[in-house]
Amino acid sequence: MKPLAVDTTFLAELRRDLHTHPELRFEEQRTAAVVAQHLQNFGYMPHTGLARTGVVATLDTGRAGPAIMLRADMDALPVSEAGQVPWASCNPGVMHACGHDGHTAMLLGAAALLKADPPPCGKIYFVFQPAEEGGAGAQVMIDEGLFDLFPTDYCFGLHNWPGLEAGRLGVRTGPIMAGGWRFAIRITGKGSHAAQPHMGTDPLTIGAALVQEAQLLVARRTDPVIPAVLSFCIFDAGTTDNILPETARLAGTLRALDPLVLNELKDGLQRLCDGLGVAHGVDIDVNFHQPYPVTVNEHRATQIARQAMQALEVQLGGPAPDMDIAPSLASEDFGFMLQKKSGAYAMIGNGESHKLHSPDYDFDDSIITRGVRYWHQLAHTCAAAGHAA
Ligand SMILES: [Zn+2]
Numbered sequence: 001m002k003p004l005a006v007d008t009t010f011l012a013e014l015r016r017d018l019h020t021h022p023e024l025r026f027e028e029q030r031t032a033a034v035v036a037q038h039l040q041n042f043g044y045m046p047h048t049g050l051a052r053t054g055v056v057a058t059l060d061t062g063r064a065g066p067a068i069m070l071r072a073d074m075d076a077l078p079v080s081e082a083g084q085v086p087w088a089s090c091n092p093g094v095m096h097a098c099g100h101d102g103h104t105a106m107l108l109g110a111a112a113l114l115k116a117d118p119p120p121c122g123k124i125y126f127v128f129q130p131a132e133e134g135g136a137g138a139q140v141m142i143d144e145g146l147f148d149l150f151p152t153d154y155c156f157g158l159h160n161w162p163g164l165e166a167g168r169l170g171v172r173t174g175p176i177m178a179g180g181w182r183f184a185i186r187i188t189g190k191g192s193h194a195a196q197p198h199m200g201t202d203p204l205t206i207g208a209a210l211v212q213e214a215q216l217l218v219a220r221r222t223d224p225v226i227p228a229v230l231s232f233c234i235f236d237a238g239t240t241d242n243i244l245p246e247t248a249r250l251a252g253t254l255r256a257l258d259p260l261v262l263n264e265l266k267d268g269l270q271r272l273c274d275g276l277g278v279a280h281g282v283d284i285d286v287n288f289h290q291p292y293p294v295t296v297n298e299h300r301a302t303q304i305a306r307q308a309m310q311a312l313e314v315q316l317g318g319p320a321p322d323m324d325i326a327p328s329l330a331s332e333d334f335g336f337m338l339q340k341k342s343g344a345y346a347m348i349g350n351g352e353s354h355k356l357h358s359p360d361y362d363f364d365d366s367i368i369t370r371g372v373r374y375w376h377q378l379a380h381t382c383a384a385a386g387h388a389a
């Protein structure tokens, strides 16, 4: 086997540069330009502009074999960075709080490494995707022809995971991330004096009942062995302490690892709002938006990912991979890709860092090499599996 070099200093500097210049969903202009420039430097001719800022590079070995897509997300979050690292965000109110800077750097490293040491057959598409955070950028790329322009057999994703040992890889067959809906609720009642509640219809008290009763949907309307969660995250009502307000605004999210449970929760919340509205004589309007599907790992693709992780453990040592990692009720728009193609979404430990989306979070640069090597090994394992098929 050829000696393999990953330029970790270069990739860590690249990651920190991206961290300093975070961009929100569909606004990743600088990030996309940096990605495209590096890909050109590595000898690729990147396709740009898919889903506005998406970038795709193709490595064609010229020999028949499996076509695989390796995907990184590029967008940051509307979070104000609290950490004091020298490479902290210079874009106020915007931060790489989910480590997509690290994902982008790892996939760029893989593009460089695979150019130097390609698999013996097949094609590799390196997909740099915009707007994972609430923008369903994966779906927009698909709508704009991702799989027509770049026909692929498998899609693979990789996300850093705080709380998992640094550099430890993990994957599982079946659902790995939850499907979800966001919801916004507006209760319109009738305001009144705080001492005369009977003269109005108080949306605040009805809203409080709604928050409580919605938990019964999880406790009593869904199969207890299938993970599900329903969380209210906004409850906004009133202006002062002696007037009952006219309206209340609530918002939140519901998640489940099974699409049927997800539908039951959504229908149940709609029924609850309708019923409470009738019972208390108020208007309760519910708006469901931002549907994300369950991210479901296909068995054969997951086996390939497992083989790659095992091979990497033999080559590099280090933490043994978790071959049946626990799923999460976080959501991920990679699920849209796995609705169309076989594939597997994996985790790489970010160590004992702050949690994802925390203003103190930072990506651990020490895991970049393992992430790059995982992508590289996965491409080779896929090619070998393709020969065997
Ligand atoms: Zn995130």
Ligand SMILES: [Zn+2]
Binding pocket: 098, 099, 100, 132, 159
């Ligand atoms: Zn993320």
